[in-house]
Amino acid sequence: MSMPSAPQSPYQTPVSPWGTTPPAPPSKSRAPLVAAIIGGVVFLVVELLVTLALIGKELESGYPRGQFSLTVPRTLLDGRFVLEKDDSLTEGPALQRIWRHSWDAEDVHGVSAVYRPASVERGDLVVTGMYGRFKNADEVRSRVLADNASKNSRGTVLTPPEDDTPSGSRITISCEALTRTWTDGSTLTYPVCVWADGNTWARVADMTLIASRNLDLKATARSTLQIRSEMMKPIT
Template identity: 35%
Template sequence: MALLIVAWVAIVFSKGGTDGDFPEARYRLTLPKTLLGGEYEMEQDFSDSPQDSFEQHAESALGGRDIRAAVAIYTPADRGGQLNVSGMYGRFKDADDARDTMLKDAADPDGISVARAPEDFRPSGSDVTVTCQVVAKADLNMRVIMPLCAWNDGNTGALIGEIDPAVSSGDAKDVDLAGLAERTLRIRAELRQPIS
């Protein structure tokens, strides 16, 4: 399931634009060893993996410039499951389109389908829209669901996917997407740092 989070990078769309169409780079993403007050601990950091393909595809697919990847898997400290962070930072011409494309392409690989359509959330005090959906994968006569939330603010963007055993075998309509959007904003606050 972790691979589906980054599967969208293989889909390439041609999007151009002059340099003046892109925002100034003011923020980047970091990958701390823990997230959400120690609730999650990093299991694997893909920062040292070859990222050229990821970054080139992200630039083309998401209409970005100067893209750098921030991709990691986190595991809960006290229960089963997994939190996947597929992030990137740079300069994105159209933040809303980039966010929507991330979610659309996450449901594109064979065997993955949208179990609950994307919904936009902008919790009180937020400066960015978070869009969440639920995807499903059928495997060995089992259907597993996973919620995905994404943001893009023009400088940073990420697709956050959480595999929770308490949720994965349930009904997509019962997933608390509003709560996950707020949780995604908390994760964003921990990952996003000003460029010094």
Template identity: 35%
Template sequence: MAPPPRHSTAKVLGILGAVAVVLVVAAVAGYQLFSRSSGAFPEAKYRMSVRDELLDGKYELSQDLSDSSGKAVVDENRSRANVRDPKAVVAQYAGQGEQAGGALVVSGMYGRFKDSASARDDMMRGAAEAQGASVAVPARDITPAGSGMTVRCQVLTSDQGTGGARSNVPMCAWGDDNTGATVGLVTPEDAAKDPSDIDLDELARTTLRVREEMREPIR
């Protein structure tokens, strides 16, 4: 007998990419919803921009959602007391070469934010409360060696794919005075892993590389 049909890589990543977009947009909304407000607003020194490629060309831009999904998040949260001058950056990237079949999704905002230290936790919490999501590996802080910066990472599972199948969605978040974003990196391999086997330390390092490439000084 012939073996049972398997999902094509394109189909798997289509499902996972859509799931990741939903969850990371929810995470940005969670950042604004839960952040506490205290002190003065910081000066606007940095912004974020959508790049045509990330991580030395390993991921190429496939969708810029900043003016659609991102705009909705900004409009919803523009009047909150802890944010000034918000602008959204939401983009999905397709893996190239050895990363073919993978998808990297970045969803964030730049502007002037109060209490940036709580942003990482807030974004992870917002993502975990998205419809159809559940926490498979609880959020924890990771400070990659030599970086001097902490990100917060977790693994969610989501049943938003077709056929009721659940998929792993690993993600990390950073937050600073001017920028905050979640980075979700989904692959066919990680989709079927035991969530506890997903390397969040590596994703934390990748997240800081994404931050370095997308964050730029305002001149």
């Protein structure tokens, strides 16, 4: 007598008509997802680069065009001072290293020269400056004058800075009086003036005995303005 077959469990995997377990459905490809991720990253990078370019362009637009350079002429102030020494090749690079990373200066070149009176007058006229592209002329003047009172300076500020715009000019000149003592004990009080514009700035120290005796800051401001006109040269 045959035994009845065991009842089939309701949880038993149904038998495929092929006699095996049905094949699993094919897995979906991840290629579209990967492509979408890569595309999104590329889009973000491009957008970031465009934003940085626009920011750089906006910052760049704040600089004036480079139209003038500073030269070291053989004489200054209508021949009253004669070039004694041009230190631009040695002092210029040092200035450039200091100003190269400044946020308001671009394409900077340093100039430094010492002039002697053509007459029997004693003393020096020292001009130190730069040409390039500068923003915020007022701040540049203040920064250059602040160097006179820095720890590295050998001078002491005697008269606080005064701003003067000589008649017939739109250029503001900032001047102050310094006192300097040398190692031999000799002391000299002299005027220092600074101009700054979109292409140039310079510090003019009139260390002659006549300037020390008179100490006329307004007269030195006018002389500084003339020195500016004699040193500036259009860039062709």
